[in-house]
Amino acid sequence: SSNNLSSVQLIPDLIRSKSLLKGLLNRDIYFSTENKRISLMEHYFGMKDSSQLNLDFQTLQGIEKIKGSISIANRKANDLIDITVSFSDPKGAVDICYGIFEELDKIQKQINLSRIKEKISYISERLSTVKGDLKITEEALKDFRENNRNIANSPSLTLAENRLIREVASISAIYNTLKSQFEINRVEELGSTKLIQMIDRPILPIFRSSPRKKRSVIIALIIGFSASVLIIYLKELYPKIKDEIIQ
Numbered sequence: 001s002s003n004n005l006s007s008v009q010l011i012p013d014l015i016r017s018k019s020l021l022k023g024l025l026n027r028d029i030y031f032s033t034e035n036k037r038i039s040l041m042e043h044y045f046g047m048k049d050s051s052q053l054n055l056d057f058q059t060l061q062g063i064e065k066i067k068g069s070i071s072i073a074n075r076k077a078n079d080l081i082d083i084t085v086s087f088s089d090p091k092g093a094v095d096i097c098y099g100i101f102e103e104l105d106k107i108q109k110q111i112n113l114s115r116i117k118e119k120i121s122y123i124s125e126r127l128s129t130v131k132g133d134l135k136i137t138e139e140a141l142k143d144f145r146e147n148n149r150n151i152a153n154s155p156s157l158t159l160a161e162n163r164l165i166r167e168v169a170s171i172s173a174i175y176n177t178l179k180s181q182f183e184i185n186r187v188e189e190l191g192s193t194k195l196i197q198m199i200d201r202p203i204l205p206i207f208r209s210s211p212r213k214k215r216s217v218i219i220a221l222i223i224g225f226s227a228s229v230l231i232i233y234l235k236e237l238y239p240k241i242k243d244e245i246i247q
Contacts, residue, residue: 011081011196012072014104021063023103029095040066040096070100080199090205097202105196116189123182130178134171141168 014020025044028037044065045058073082083100087093141164151157 011104012074014107015070015072015083015100016067017107018063020100020103020107021066022059023106024066024096024099025059025062027095027099027103029089029092029099031089032091033089043092066096069096085202086209094202094204101196101198108196113189116185120182120185120189123178123185127175127178127182130171130175134168134175137164137168137171140164 025040028039029043030037031043041058041062044062069086071084071086073084075081083097085093085096085100087096141161144161144164148154148157148161151161
């Protein structure tokens with residue numbers, strides 16, 4: 001239902017959808033190393049291939065690549081979600097975060113707009129039908145009054161007139177309600193209400209999360225030192241073991 005468009009349960013699935021990820025691949029992302037903006041498709045695969053088969057294959061590969069770079073965490077205490085992007089370029093990661101939000105908002109608006117248009121189409125048809133019924137009923141009431149000018153002394157004619165009056169009032173009320181709903185949906189169609197709101201804007205990473213070069217160097221030094229000590233120890237131990245075996 002339209003009430004669930006912005007629900008936390010739906011947002012992660014929308015972010016992982018092929019439509020949104022394909023939209024991300026075609027967005028221009030800023031790369032600090034190249035000092036320019038290029039699409040993720042161009043970043044992953046270079047210049048676009050003219051072959052449609054290769055383009056479709058690259059698109060599927062690109063979707064899997066970008067999907068693996070996005071992690072989503074739902075907060076247990078409230079209906080907020082945290083989106084994290086892992087990317088080779090820090091500014092590119094920020095642009096991808098903004099792109100996720102904009103593409104998500106675009107998809108939700110498209111879904112909402114499609115439903116609003118369906119409502120407008122249905123209401124428009126009903127308005128046309130009810131308007132015709134109202135016109136027929138009003139004409140019937142007018143003809144009745146023209147043909148029965150002295151109905152004050154006739155209970156049956158008074159009852160018939162009251163029925164026509166009630167029918168006109170009932171159809172008129174339906175028409176006014178439909179007209180009101182039509183205008184409300186037209187306003188929603190032309191409006192730009194956001195179904196989701198960004199609380200904290202994407203933050204430019206200060207430190208590289210992976211690979212951690214310092215940690216890798218320290219670990220390598222520790223392993224190298226340990227291996228060296230072990231080798232030296234084995235070299236010293238080997239002659240003793242050899243002599244014991246010979247004896």
